[in-house]
Every structure is written in structure tokens, then in C-alpha cells.
Amino acid sequence: MKKFLLLVVAFLFLGIGAQAQSTMSKGQLVGSARLGFGGGGIPIAVAADYGIVDDLINGEDAISVGGQVGIFMYDSNISFTLAARGNFHYQFIDNLDTYAGLQIGLHTSGLSFGFDLGTRYYFNDKFAVGIEFGGCGFTGTSIGVSMKL
Numbered sequence: 001m002k003k004f005l006l007l008v009v010a011f012l013f014l015g016i017g018a019q020a021q022s023t024m025s026k027g028q029l030v031g032s033a034r035l036g037f038g039g040g041g042i043p044i045a046v047a048a049d050y051g052i053v054d055d056l057i058n059g060e061d062a063i064s065v066g067g068q069v070g071i072f073m074y075d076s077n078i079s080f081t082l083a084a085r086g087n088f089h090y091q092f093i094d095n096l097d098t099y100a101g102l103q104i105g106l107h108t109s110g111l112s113f114g115f116d117l118g119t120r121y122y123f124n125d126k127f128a129v130g131i132e133f134g135g136c137g138f139t140g141t142s143i144g145v146s147m148k149l
Contacts, residue, residue: 023097023122024062024089026054030120034132034144041074043142045135049087060091068103068136079108083136085116095122103136112136120146 083105
């Protein structure tokens, strides 16, 4: 757990002093692939977020909607999730997209609802690494890569 927290802190400090660029804006599509841990199994997910509104507060914010498909493997069981997601993004530090939102969808066991909290650090105009907590049908942590499409 200590290594994980150090990784989160490192992502936050990597953005200090970087060139300014918008991490999420209206009309922007971002695709992500994540691998998780926690919750007794291994979740794998792909997601897409599309910016529908930006510049609500001071030009550093946006709202996105999108979808997510996931698979969760534990012991000898496999479950699936198909969810819609909506997130509020705020760029506290250059190149760091911080977001929180809601997810609702279908899980193998029925209707599922969840909250997510995440961050993506952009190394350039297109590629990022990120961490996301929570989500629909899964309550653990996942790490992955994202790309602006």
C-alpha cells in the first residue's frame, strides 16, 4: 500500500512545472484501458469519455459522458459489467486530469451503481497514465493508460 501511495504522490508532483495544456474539453474523446487489483480478484476494463461541456468555472473544468466494459475474474468465477459513466474533470495541475463521477450499468448479478475517482497524467498531447478508484461492479483500484482520440 505504501508503494501505491508513493506512486500517486509521484503522479501529482510530475505535473508541477509542466507546460499547460487542456486535459479534457468539450468535443474531446479519451479512451482508456485499465487493469485492477483489490476486491479479491482482477478487473480489466476499457472505457471512453467524451467531453460535452467545459469552462463552467474558470477554464480548468469539463464534464464528460461515456461508457465502460469490464470483466472481473476471481477464483474460478468471471463477471461482466457494461456501464454508462459521467465525470466532472478539474485540472488542478498542468497535464493532470483529476475527475470524479457516477457509473450505472448492468453487472452479471444485475443492475449496478458506483462512484469513481481518478486521475490521468499526460506525458504529451495524446498519451497518459492513470489511476482510478471504484466504479460500477467493482470497488477496488485500477491503473492503466489513456489516449486522446
